[in-house]
Amino acid sequence: MSYKVEEVNGCTKKFIFSFDNLDLSEQIKVALKEKQKSVNIKGFRKGKAPLAMVEKLYRPQVESDALNSFVQKEFFAAVDKENVRVVGYPSFQNVDYKDGESVSFDALVETFPEIELKDYSKLSFSKDKVEVTDQDVEDVKKNYLAPRAEMKELEDEKAKLAKGHHAVFNFEGEKEDGEKPENMKGEEYLLEIGSGQFIPGFEDGMIGMTKGEKKTLELTFPDSYHVEELKDAKVKFHVELLEIKEQVLPEFTDELAKEMGFESIADFQEKTKANLTQQKERQSQEKLNQEILEKLIEENSFEVPQAMVAQQENFLKQDLANNLKAQGFTEEMLSEYFSKWTEDLTTKATFQVKSGLILDFLAKKYEVEATDADFDAKIEESAKLSGLSAEQVKEFYGKDEKMKGNLMYAIREEKTFEKLAADLKIK
Template sequence: MAYKVENVNGCTKKFVFTFDNLDLTEQIKVALKQKQKTVNIKGFRKGKAPVAMVEKLYRPQVESDALNNFLQKELFEAVNKEDVRMVGYPALENVKYDQGKSVSFDAVVEVFPTVELKDYSKLSFKKDSVEVKEEEVENVKKNYLAPKAEMKEVADAKAKLAKGQFAVFNFEGEKADGEKPENMKGEEYLLEIGSGQFIPGFEDGMIGLKKGDKKTIELTFPADYHVADLKEAQVKFHVELLEIKERSYPEFNDEMAKELGFESVADFQTKTKENLTKQKERQVEEKLNQEILEKLIEENSFEVPKAMVVQQENYLKQDLSNNLKSQGFSEDMLGEYFSKWASDLTTKAIFQVKSGLILDTLAKKYNIEATDADLDVKIEESAKLTGLQPEQVKEFYMKDEKMKSNLMYAIREEKTFKKLAEDVKIK
């Protein structure tokens, strides 16, 4: 055997290769033929120059390619022989080549770690209860009726602005140094109180104002605000309330319910409660699953490959970039944001990688796989929640192999959590 394997840590191995008698004849022949196809030599058409001439002109490069092919071949044969599950690309180090005679090199390879979980049967968790309030059903109804609602001014001059109402107002921001930037001014601005459109504290500061009232609201901008010179800035907002408005909704009767896709008001009530219950149950399950994973990671220490962490960080960055761009972030703002929160992204990526490895270990322990039957059930569930036809949902996932693969992976995780829940204590 021309190599030995050293364990660097739980997810890294080093292959140490030594070849005292090196013959690259076959590799050089292959490299020459490859080079012959691509070179342009005066007097010959591309790819038609004699092999001897190609070797004479490009011998050092050809030999380098041959050596590289040899190293790669030996490494991957060794990896297969040792049955190593490699992650990412190997790093070649300490290459020592005595031309045509011998070569030695090291290959550092990251591998999938073996996760051995401690006994988790005594771990205890609390699962939140699920309750749907009439207020939540009413909010859903208002969302359905919103496009048909009229915006009307509140006639009572003594009425005080409340959450859920709309303020029509003028405002002007003043920085600590007295500057009043143009981008901090607005006239006859319409704002729903409680919508969270303005920075924290602004909308709360307007509650209780009456038509014609003026007020100065003193606030501090968030540390992560997207405008650099306003981060943690202390600002006074001078506001004048011009009008109080609120939505006037049409009557919600059986006829209106049918127009919105339901059989009746009673049908709306029943289906809305069912959907809200399912949504809350899913949220409760997600919260419980997160707590279980956090505890398992806390209880079981193991290293993870850097390549997997970097890949997960890239996924997170891409997803976050898309969201921030939709909010108006420029490339410079994105760069500043990711620079500031880099460590948080890394921490989140490590957690997600460890979670995936733990769930994979448990799925194998429980012999769990996602089947086509599971997929059909999940598609039916998604169709009911979204209001789409099952055929539409299925087409959405089937047209993209990656989308389908991600869904199957999620199904496998979901089944794993259900089995795991039987083996831990849940109150």
């Protein structure tokens, strides 16, 4: 084997091959005989055409196939010998083949970068304190009771609309040129004030109105609005408030708690506080983990394979596209959206690739692996948070190997962060 390896950058290598006295005639002859068995040539039965005629018609193709096969075989043999971790597929360049004499070619390939982290033992971080208040538990209770709530109109005719109230109103939008599009009108529309369903300024502008009052709101659509012609458009909304309603929740009793899957009010409060504590602890930990990764990436500069970044970017785009389609985005709107935010997606994908490589390096350093016992423990934890049984959660992951693989990867990362935290200064 005749080759040499050049470092292009931290994650790209060039293999330079040169073979003298190379004769592929035997491989070409064998390939032609195989081709002879399958070709249909006018005037001959399948597989019975003379070899000379097959060679005349197909030699360039067969010769090209034989050369490609040789090139790939030599490249991957070199990769194995050099113990190179390849990312993606190589780019073959400068292929020069002289029939019966020699062949030379270059193979440019991306590789996993060799990562060495600087001493991180002196890095310090602060973790958010986790606290669950009575109001937090009360908010969860309201969410449970909301589907059973009654909507009642306020009896006080002079009552002013406030956040949390539900307004029943008519509205009509008017563009700067005086046009009043049908898609900017509504009658007896029900809206929770403060929910953020309308464009910025609309709901705030209605606050303080009384029943029967009419008002004109002068607003500007945001530049990120999904309808192209309304981006940054100035508009007047003529609003008439018909009713002010409030949500009246039922009394929370032990019987109602049982209907919701709890033993009593006390059981609801105890379990809700425990779940909220666990959720906030996870959020606090995820925030800390993000800050740690950002610092490690800032402190340790290294290049990453563009093939990995492109793959991660495609994953992010697909995931985001699915979410936006669920919100009513068309293909045209998606194309415009991604055109505008491509740079942000690339930046995010690059960060995620770097984070994954650093965590993989640390997992190997700390000899961390995700075990079946870890998997079972995570299933139990998920079951408690979701309200499902452990068997149901386990069955869910058992149906999809990819989902289970992602969970095992997340467990490995979680255990890696635990090991890493012991070597950092965390307040």
